[in-house]
Amino acid sequence: MSRSVLMLPGDGIGPEIVAEAEKVLNKVNDQFDLGLQFETGLVGGAAIDETGEPLPSDTLERAKKADAILLGAVGGPKWDKLEMAKRPEKGLLGLRSNLELFANLRPAILYPQLASASSLKPEVVSGLDIMIVRELTGGIYFGQPRGVRELEGGERQGFNTYVYSESEIRRIGRVAFEAAQQRNGKLCSVDKANVLEVTVLWREIMNDLAKEYPDVELSHMYVDNAAMQLVRAPKQFDVIVTGNMFGDILSDEAAMLTGSIGMLPSASLNSEKQGMYEPCHGSAPDIAGQGIANPLATILSGAMMLRYSLGEEKAAEAIEAAVSKVLDQGLRTADIMSEGAKQVSTREMGEAVLAAL
Amino acid sequence: MSRSVLMLPGDGIGPEIVAEAEKVLNKVNDQFDLGLQFETGLVGGAAIDETGEPLPSDTLERAKKADAILLGAVGGPKWDKLEMAKRPEKGLLGLRSNLELFANLRPAILYPQLASASSLKPEVVSGLDIMIVRELTGGIYFGQPRGVRELEGGERQGFNTYVYSESEIRRIGRVAFEAAQQRNGKLCSVDKANVLEVTVLWREIMNDLAKEYPDVELSHMYVDNAAMQLVRAPKQFDVIVTGNMFGDILSDEAAMLTGSIGMLPSASLNSEKQGMYEPCHGSAPDIAGQGIANPLATILSGAMMLRYSLGEEKAAEAIEAAVSKVLDQGLRTADIMSEGAKQVSTREMGEAVLAAL
Numbered sequence: 001m002s003r004s005v006l007m008l009p010g011d012g013i014g015p016e017i018v019a020e021a022e023k024v025l026n027k028v029n030d031q032f033d034l035g036l037q038f039e040t041g042l043v044g045g046a047a048i049d050e051t052g053e054p055l056p057s058d059t060l061e062r063a064k065k066a067d068a069i070l071l072g073a074v075g076g077p078k079w080d081k082l083e084m085a086k087r088p089e090k091g092l093l094g095l096r097s098n099l100e101l102f103a104n105l106r107p108a109i110l111y112p113q114l115a116s117a118s119s120l121k122p123e124v125v126s127g128l129d130i131m132i133v134r135e136l137t138g139g140i141y142f143g144q145p146r147g148v149r150e151l152e153g154g155e156r157q158g159f160n161t162y163v164y165s166e167s168e169i170r171r172i173g174r175v176a177f178e179a180a181q182q183r184n185g186k187l188c189s190v191d192k193a194n195v196l197e198v199t200v201l202w203r204e205i206m207n208d209l210a211k212e213y214p215d216v217e218l219s220h221m222y223v224d225n226a227a228m229q230l231v232r233a234p235k236q237f238d239v240i241v242t243g244n245m246f247g248d249i250l251s252d253e254a255a256m257l258t259g260s261i262g263m264l265p266s267a268s269l270n271s272e273k274q275g276m277y278e279p280c281h282g283s284a285p286d287i288a289g290q291g292i293a294n295p296l297a298t299i300l301s302g303a304m305m306l307r308y309s310l311g312e313e314k315a316a317e318a319i320e321a322a323v324s325k326v327l328d329q330g331l332r333t334a335d336i337m338s339e340g341a342k343q344v345s346t347r348e349m350g351e352a353v354l355a356a357l
Numbered sequence: 358m359s360r361s362v363l364m365l366p367g368d369g370i371g372p373e374i375v376a377e378a379e380k381v382l383n384k385v386n387d388q389f390d391l392g393l394q395f396e397t398g399l400v401g402g403a404a405i406d407e408t409g410e411p412l413p414s415d416t417l418e419r420a421k422k423a424d425a426i427l428l429g430a431v432g433g434p435k436w437d438k439l440e441m442a443k444r445p446e447k448g449l450l451g452l453r454s455n456l457e458l459f460a461n462l463r464p465a466i467l468y469p470q471l472a473s474a475s476s477l478k479p480e481v482v483s484g485l486d487i488m489i490v491r492e493l494t495g496g497i498y499f500g501q502p503r504g505v506r507e508l509e510g511g512e513r514q515g516f517n518t519y520v521y522s523e524s525e526i527r528r529i530g531r532v533a534f535e536a537a538q539q540r541n542g543k544l545c546s547v548d549k550a551n552v553l554e555v556t557v558l559w560r561e562i563m564n565d566l567a568k569e570y571p572d573v574e575l576s577h578m579y580v581d582n583a584a585m586q587l588v589r590a591p592k593q594f595d596v597i598v599t600g601n602m603f604g605d606i607l608s609d610e611a612a613m614l615t616g617s618i619g620m621l622p623s624a625s626l627n628s629e630k631q632g633m634y635e636p637c638h639g640s641a642p643d644i645a646g647q648g649i650a651n652p653l654a655t656i657l658s659g660a661m662m663l664r665y666s667l668g669e670e671k672a673a674e675a676i677e678a679a680v681s682k683v684l685d686q687g688l689r690t691a692d693i694m695s696e697g698a699k700q701v702s703t704r705e706m707g708e709a710v711l712a713a714l
């Protein structure tokens with residue numbers, strides 16, 4: 001049995017961090033005899049530079065056929081002036097939507113070794129372990145109509161549409177309820193049902209689903225309150241489920257509570273459990289090419305990929321254990337550096353994980 | 358010269374905290390001979406209970422004629438089951454939109470006396486002083502079309518419209534640039550211009566306006582990054598300007614960084630500087646009627662009202678000084694209580710401010 005993994009390094013620090021993750025995946029591929037085949041493709045700004053398109057059809061075809069995808073990051077100031085349809089982000093959004101990767105899982109975990117990196121007080125965040133389940137192929141990100149039109153009198157008006165159907169809400173709801181079942185049985189659905197009609201429907205469907213999951217305790221929270229509660233007392237949360245836009249905001253906020261967003265992986269899955277895996281952080285163009293980026297979020301995304309899309313739990317755990325070990329050894333890239341630790345480069349961090357495997 | 362102030366206590370803790378603010382305003386009215394006339398009206402759940410409407414026409418007419426409005430808070434579980442158009446929140450939204458109160462100013466200030474209340478490390482938040490300028494009468498809060506429709510095949514779809522015209526963006530932009538001029542000259546405009554067309558227009562207009570304010574340094578940030586940066590290093594911000602929905606989320610997040618949202622006032626202004634003033638916190642139905650709510654945010658909203666809508670800077674400063682004094686005296690309501698301080702009730706806190714005046 002051979003399975004294929006498509007590597008999409010993308011832009012900024014993407015190529016550097018994906019290179020380290022690839023070494024790690026190659027090693028567990030041998031160690032555990034996984035039969036993985038790796039190939040590489042173009043996406044984002046890198047693809048624009050070579051082909052003029054953020055998501056070349058060749059990349060999309062190979063992505064559809066792959067068993068899983070590991071993505072670095074896309075975007076950067078170089079492409080910021082391009083019209084919306086031709087920007088690097090469209091490569092990412094195109095993959096999500098064409099592969100129907102509707103379920104985005106974003107854990108926000110505080111590594112005990114990195115507790116001091118958080119800007120929050122230790123007692124507020126120690127032991128933090130939240131899972132954010134974000135809907136990824138609907139909502140205002142993809143809603144039609146959208147654009148800029150001219151009003152009577154000649155002034156322009158920009159518009160987007162925030163839209164969810166029952167079935168879209170139901171399928172992401174199920175993923176979230178199931179995640180809560182496997183964790184501590186608490187699910188908080190975040191909406192703005194006191195103002196937005198689309199989220200009134202969201203809340204109704206979540207309440208409906210709750211009947212099928214009597215072992216999960218469902219609560220609802222307005223998005224403004226959720227943004228507050230994440231700062232005030234983040235450990236009150238187990239699983240959070242929300243739409244695409246709110247999920248974008250809250251998952252980044254939650255990730256930053258840990259102080260080490262360079263450590264956080266993510267998974268985007270479709271209903272066949274085919275998935276795209278990527279670090280929570282972005283392309284960080286300001287430090288690209290310097291060899292100082294933290295490859296651990298990408299390496300841990302590789303572990304998530306083994307677990308969720310390839311069913312290789314043991315290999316996933318081996319990678320996670322190796323990452324924990326290098327942290328125990330006191331090795332730190334610049335972003336998570338603290339007094340008394342040893343600062344290492346992107347490559348040195350990758351090699352240390354390899355050695356720990 | 359007589360000027361009228363409409364007091365709208367609203368729901369939950371609203372009546373308790375507005376009562377204290379009214380005493381304080383009455384006192385400075387005498388002390389500084391301001392010639393203010395106070396009247397009281399119904400809004401929100403309280404209005405629904407009496408009249409069936411969250412914003413009775415009588416309240417709206419008097420609000421339009423008033424020189425300024427002081428609002429407590431609206432909403433609570435009692436009215437959560439009502440259809441959207443009949444909910445307490447519609448009272449608040451109706452006032453904002455009918456009076457064209459497009460400019461919402463939400464300061465996030467850390468009171469040195471309350472530094473330990475924050476969940477963030479002292480060095481991250483000490484001296485924090487951010488002003489969030491939120492657009493309040495447009496965006497997805499008011500965009501049409503909106504509702505729930507039936508799709509082919511019978512399933513329902515919820516939808517809302519996120520919309521801004523050039524002139525709406527321009528007028529809130531001007532308020533923000535002017536606020537930055539009066540502060541530290543830094544303005545950060547928050548959008549999601551890599552995904553949402555409406556915010557591409559937003560960014561364009563902000564860039565355009567920047568030419569008229571060469572003394573203000575304008576930057577742009579995506580909303581997900583802003584949610585992160587507020588947690589990571591909030592002191593990087595001076596003034597933030599953003600749309601209605603993002604402003605709702607980010608202003609609550611920023612307020613919570615201080616740990617003492619019970620201290621934060623807000624102003625909502627129209628182009629004639631007529632304004633509605635309210636605490637940043639909500640109606641807190643869980644503690645309503647217990648006499649333990651913190652009245653200081655409402656009292657400080659009264660000070661903002663004197664400053665922005667009534668041009669009474671001295672009286673405003675007197676109130677602010679009195680609040681600072683009671684904090685120095687170690688008086689604290691339950692929400693900001695800490696070891697060694699003296700816990701007081703809502704009324705005791707109000708009386709202490711009166712005494713300090």
Ligand SMILES: CC(C)[C@H](C(=O)O)[C@@H](O)C(=O)O
Pocket residue numbers: 075089092248551552581
């Ligand atoms: C790059 C951008 C389009 C993307 C998003 O907004 O979804 C990113 O912020 C993310 O969260 O993965």
Ligand SMILES: CC(C)[C@H](C(=O)O)[C@@H](O)C(=O)O
Pocket residue numbers: 194195224432446449450605
């Ligand atoms: C009560 C609600 C409608 C309101 C809003 O979302 O604007 C509140 O959260 C606020 O921020 O003033």
